[in-house]
Amino acid sequence: MAHQVGNIDFRRHLDRSFWSATLVMGVISAILMALVVIWPINDTLAAASDTAHTIDPIFKFMLFFAAPIFVYVNGYVIYFARRYKHRASEPADAVGIPLHGVTSLEIWWTVLPTVLMVVLGIWSAIGLFALYKPQPGALNLESIGHQWSFEFRYPGLKKSFYGNPYVPVDKPVTLNITSADVIHSFWVPQFRIKLDMVPGMVQQLHFTPEKIGVYPVICTEYCGVGHGDMQTTIHVVSQADYNAWLAGMQQKEQTAQAQGPNLAAGDPDKGKQIFAQKCSVCHNIAPFAQKKVGPGLQNIFDDPQHPKLVDGAAATPANVAHILQTGYSGDIGVMPNAQANGLSSGDIADLVAYLKSQSK
Amino acid sequence: MTTDTIQILRPAGAPIHPAPESFVKKYVFSIDHKVIGIQYFITAGLMMLLSGLFAEAIRIQLLQPHNTFLTAQQFDEAFTFHGTLMVWFGAIPMITGGFGNFAMPLQIGARDVAFPWLNMFSFWTFPPAVLILLSSLAFGAPNAGWTEYPPVSLQAGVGIVFWTVAIFTVGIGATLTGLNFLTTIIKMRAPGMTFTRMPLFVWATGVTSFLSLVATTALASALGSLFLSHVFNIPFYDPARGGTVVLFQHMFWFYSHPAVYIMILPIFGVVSEIIPTFARKPIFGYKLIAYSSVSIGLLSFMVWAHHMFTSGLGPWVTLPFMILTMLIAVPTGVKIFSWVATLFGSRMRLTTPMLFTLGFLSTFTLGGITGVMLASVPVDWHEHATYFLVAHIHYVLFGGTVMGALGAIYYWWPKVTGRMMSETLGKWHFWLTFILFNTTFLPMHFVGLLGMPRRVAYYDPAFQGLNVFISISAFCLGVSFLLLIVNMFWSKRSGPVAGPNPWGARTLEWMIPSPPPYYNFREVPEVYAHPYSYGEPLPYSAPYNQVSTTPTY
Numbered sequence: 001m002a003h004q005v006g007n008i009d010f011r012r013h014l015d016r017s018f019w020s021a022t023l024v025m026g027v028i029s030a031i032l033m034a035l036v037v038i039w040p041i042n043d044t045l046a047a048a049s050d051t052a053h054t055i056d057p058i059f060k061f062m063l064f065f066a067a068p069i070f071v072y073v074n075g076y077v078i079y080f081a082r083r084y085k086h087r088a089s090e091p092a093d094a095v096g097i098p099l100h101g102v103t104s105l106e107i108w109w110t111v112l113p114t115v116l117m118v119v120l121g122i123w124s125a126i127g128l129f130a131l132y133k134p135q136p137g138a139l140n141l142e143s144i145g146h147q148w149s150f151e152f153r154y155p156g157l158k159k160s161f162y163g164n165p166y167v168p169v170d171k172p173v174t175l176n177i178t179s180a181d182v183i184h185s186f187w188v189p190q191f192r193i194k195l196d197m198v199p200g201m202v203q204q205l206h207f208t209p210e211k212i213g214v215y216p217v218i219c220t221e222y223c224g225v226g227h228g229d230m231q232t233t234i235h236v237v238s239q240a241d242y243n244a245w246l247a248g249m250q251q252k253e254q255t256a257q258a259q260g261p262n263l264a265a266g267d268p269d270k271g272k273q274i275f276a277q278k279c280s281v282c283h284n285i286a287p288f289a290q291k292k293v294g295p296g297l298q299n300i301f302d303d304p305q306h307p308k309l310v311d312g313a314a315a316t317p318a319n320v321a322h323i324l325q326t327g328y329s330g331d332i333g334v335m336p337n338a339q340a341n342g343l344s345s346g347d348i349a350d351l352v353a354y355l356k357s358q359s360k
Numbered sequence: 361m362t363t364d365t366i367q368i369l370r371p372a373g374a375p376i377h378p379a380p381e382s383f384v385k386k387y388v389f390s391i392d393h394k395v396i397g398i399q400y401f402i403t404a405g406l407m408m409l410l411s412g413l414f415a416e417a418i419r420i421q422l423l424q425p426h427n428t429f430l431t432a433q434q435f436d437e438a439f440t441f442h443g444t445l446m447v448w449f450g451a452i453p454m455i456t457g458g459f460g461n462f463a464m465p466l467q468i469g470a471r472d473v474a475f476p477w478l479n480m481f482s483f484w485t486f487p488p489a490v491l492i493l494l495s496s497l498a499f500g501a502p503n504a505g506w507t508e509y510p511p512v513s514l515q516a517g518v519g520i521v522f523w524t525v526a527i528f529t530v531g532i533g534a535t536l537t538g539l540n541f542l543t544t545i546i547k548m549r550a551p552g553m554t555f556t557r558m559p560l561f562v563w564a565t566g567v568t569s570f571l572s573l574v575a576t577t578a579l580a581s582a583l584g585s586l587f588l589s590h591v592f593n594i595p596f597y598d599p600a601r602g603g604t605v606v607l608f609q610h611m612f613w614f615y616s617h618p619a620v621y622i623m624i625l626p627i628f629g630v631v632s633e634i635i636p637t638f639a640r641k642p643i644f645g646y647k648l649i650a651y652s653s654v655s656i657g658l659l660s661f662m663v664w665a666h667h668m669f670t671s672g673l674g675p676w677v678t679l680p681f682m683i684l685t686m687l688i689a690v691p692t693g694v695k696i697f698s699w700v701a702t703l704f705g706s707r708m709r710l711t712t713p714m715l716f717t718l719g720f721l722s723t724f725t726l727g728g729i730t731g732v733m734l735a736s737v738p739v740d741w742h743e744h745a746t747y748f749l750v751a752h753i754h755y756v757l758f759g760g761t762v763m764g765a766l767g768a769i770y771y772w773w774p775k776v777t778g779r780m781m782s783e784t785l786g787k788w789h790f791w792l793t794f795i796l797f798n799t800t801f802l803p804m805h806f807v808g809l810l811g812m813p814r815r816v817a818y819y820d821p822a823f824q825g826l827n828v829f830i831s832i833s834a835f836c837l838g839v840s841f842l843l844l845i846v847n848m849f850w851s852k853r854s855g856p857v858a859g860p861n862p863w864g865a866r867t868l869e870w871m872i873p874s875p876p877p878y879y880n881f882r883e884v885p886e887v888y889a890h891p892y893s894y895g896e897p898l899p900y901s902a903p904y905n906q907v908s909t910t911p912t913y
Contacts, residue, residue: 010704010705013704013705044810045809045810045811054738055738055739055741055742058736058738058739059733059736059739059742062729062732062733062736062739063733066729066732066733069693069725069729070725070726070729073696073700073721073722073725074721074722074725076700076703076704077700077703077718077721077722080700080703080704080706080708081703081708081710081718084639084703084704084705084706084707084708085708085710086640086707086708086709090707092910092911092912093864093909093910093911094640094707095640095641095707095894095895096639096640096641096705096706096707096708096894097641097704097705097706098641098642098893098894098895098896099641099642099644099704099705100642100643100644100645100646100892101644101645101646101647101648102644102701105701106645106648106694106698109693109694109697110648110690110694113689113690113693113694114687114690117686117687117689117690117732120686120732120736121682121683121686124682124686124735124736124737124738124739125679125682125683127736127737127738128675128678128679128682128737128738129675131737131738131741132674132675181511182511182512182515183509183511183512183605185670185745187742187745187746187813189742189809189810189811192738192741192742193741193742194670194741194742194744194745195670195672195741196670196671196672198605198606198671198672199511199599199605200599200600200603200604200605201599201605201606201672203672216811216820218811218813219813220744220745220746220813220814221509221745222436222504222505222509222512222814222815223512224436224512224515225431225432225433225436225503226432227432227436227815227816228432228435228816228817228818228819229818281431281432292431292433293433333515334515
């Protein structure tokens with residue numbers, strides 16, 4: 001027969017020691033909960049849009065209740081481990097109190113968390129519908145994800161551009177997002193919102209920027225080897241600065257270059273640097289078969305086994321310049337075009353010159 | 361009855377197989393659930409160690425914001441292999457095939473599972489699947505994460521074929537194991553063992569087996585669609601030719617959400633065994649824990665799209681998934697409170713298995729809390745696919761599954777081998793794991809909230825400090841696993857003999873010798889009550905009520 005140390009009547013264990021421990025945990029919880037309430041999230045991560053103000057309070061609400069749950073679970077584990085530790089002086093077969101359950105307690109700790117989840121659910125549902133709601137008079141923009149850059153279309157600009165979008169502060173925006181190839185995602189941490197850029201489908205992000213500044217736009221859905229570098233920045237500016245920027249973009253469109261790159265003026269040393277920065281993720285200067293993602297380019301102009309480029313054109317400097325300009329997308333893979341890669345005409349000329357210098 | 365004529369006493373059941381004699385029948389193609397359990401454990405354990413090496417490679421790359429230790433392609437393959445090996449070739453086979461196989465039949469007083477040959481066949485889908493997956497490293501490896509979303513997963517070429525075929529193969533074994541275990545639990549419990557007298561590990565294994573049986577086939581359709589897309593150019597996922605990209609995510613997550621419960625429910629069962637054993641008192645709220653396992657199992661089929669809150673479902677489809685995800689937190693929370701209440705009024709012995717279990721209570725609770733944060737869609741739109749998510753999954757999968765599995769290893773090791781492990785090495789292992797786990801994964805919450813996405817080989821230099829801290833912790837955490845390996849070898853060589861019941865536990869596996877004879881139980885035990893009433897006589901027929909329940913360590 002086993003010895004019993006401790007009393008069957010469990011209420012004897014709800015003694016001073018137990019309640020003191022519970023009180024201490026309560027005080028620690030209260031301190032943490034107070035810190036959650038007064039913590040200014042915006043000092044750690046700027047809240048630059050109305051959507052941030054929808055989302056941050058829900059996060060705080062959850063953190064507020066997470067604190068006592070965390071403190072009490074850990075606290076009671078530590079307290080019970082110390083108080084009820086089996087001492088070497090006790091019989092080896094000592095057992096604890098034969099308590100199989102306390103129905104009223106079990107009801108409470110089922111009902112209270114359910115109530116908490118219902119409250120959280122209702123608040124989150126309100127937030128969910130608010131985030132999906134288009135705002136009247138919104139500036140309608142488009143962003144198309146590519147491997148590995150963001151393309152933007154604006155009303156008032158005939159052509160799209162790759163790079164940094166500008167938006168005027170305090171004006172609602174509807175950003176229509178999709179993808180030209182694989183799934184990407186459009187996340188601005190300071191706006192607290194992201195949605196996936198899905199090929200074949202358009203999703204809408206609705207937000208009103210509230211704080212002038214420059215914020216990162218980050219791709220958050222794995223999209224291939226360039227995923228880690230797929231970022232740009234969104235500029236929230238005053239209405240006047242926005243108008244000036246838009247006018248400047250329209251100006252650039254009108255005076256866009258018609259002629260192609262001047263291959264004779266290409267600088268192979270500059271081309272080498274550009275190659276290292278922009279091409280070496282997928283290509284190397286090596287024989288064709290030594291692929292990284294794309295083929296080795298050492299003998300691109302002079303390889304009897306591979307006289308054509310991937311788009312079927314003969315491997316001449318002019319055609320290489322062309323494919324760098326237009327990019328390539330097909331069954332065997334994707335190469336970003338000049339705009340996505342941020343290559344100017346001069347850059348293309350430099351790259352062609354570099355590739356010529358490497359060809360044996 | 362003599363020692364070499366074993367007779368069945370129950371009316372239903374086939375004659376027991378005679379003892380195997382050849383090396384091949386004993387150790388290679390064994391139909392003994394205990395041997396198969398060990399085979400699963402060793403294979404899955406090796407795969408988890410390999411996966412850990414991939415993880416360390418990731419952490420070396422992330423020491424610098426634009427490191428060149430790995431190319432982006434190699435980095436992508438590294439996180440793909442890390443996740444793939446851990447889920448399908450590590451956690452699921454170790455927990456279901458390893459612990460489930462060894463312990464569940466013993467706990468119900470059975471001599472083996474319902475279909476022993478099928479059990480052996482199920483195991484042998486596992487090593488070929490490993491070879492298929494690992495050979496992809498030579499021919500073109502998959503690189504789009506363990507989730508392999510199309511269209512990007514189809515750009516890697518033949519790697520996706522290796523990946524889908526490997527997982528499909530091991531999935532056959534997993535489905536059959538689910539069928540096998542569910543049948544065993546329903547049909548082969550010892551006389552008198554009603555469902556409410558079953559150990560909680562058996563409840564957990566039963567629900568898990570149902571999930572394995574039903575959900576794995578959904579994965580087959582997801583894998584099959586990728587295979588057909590690549591091999592036969594069927595445009596399931598090409599919008600230009602009529603395909604829909606998000607369809608894959610529905611099929612994949614319809615399985616993969618129940619899969620995460622496959623990885624945690626048996627661990628909940630193990631925790632429910634270890635705590636009463638070392639608290640020396642009954643589990644608090646047995647029925648609530650048993651029924652909450654069933655409700656978690658059912659609810660797990662209804663929450664899959666919480667992985668897709670940013671994928672384009674629209675608010676009305678998103679809403680019910682959000683509500684159900686928040687609700688599934690309740691039965692899980694109930695279990696945690698019940699386990700803590702079991703510690704109240706106990707006579708607690710802080711052995712290594714108990715320490716890992718208490719550590720589990722801390723880390724899994726935190727993982728559950730961040731899970732609720734991700735369940736709220738507005739907050740998820742900030743946190744999804746960032747390092748906050750990576751922190752959450754590792755708190756529940758490492759802080760939950762691995763911590764609990766380590767507790768199970770230390771707990772059942774004496775039964776499997778007949779030897780005790782070193783408590784000193786075990787305690788060092790626990791404390792290093794617990795501290796280094798938290799220093800590795802806690803900072804990931806912050807780095808994610810501040811703007812670091814997941815699956816990136818390069819990051820904003822502002823995050824370098826935290827990443828270096830995480831990486832160094834991770835290296836130390838990896839090294840700390842050596843303590844377990846050393847302990848295992850030490851125990852086999854010079855561990856003290858364990859005897860049948862060193863922990864003084866009360867479930868049936870502890871009523872037979874360590875290691876058990878191949879037939880497990882000489883006579884079929886009868887069961888008169890549930891096992892957790894410490895202080896009462898053992899509720900079994902003779903000779904199974906004669907083993908001492910006084911701890912001998």
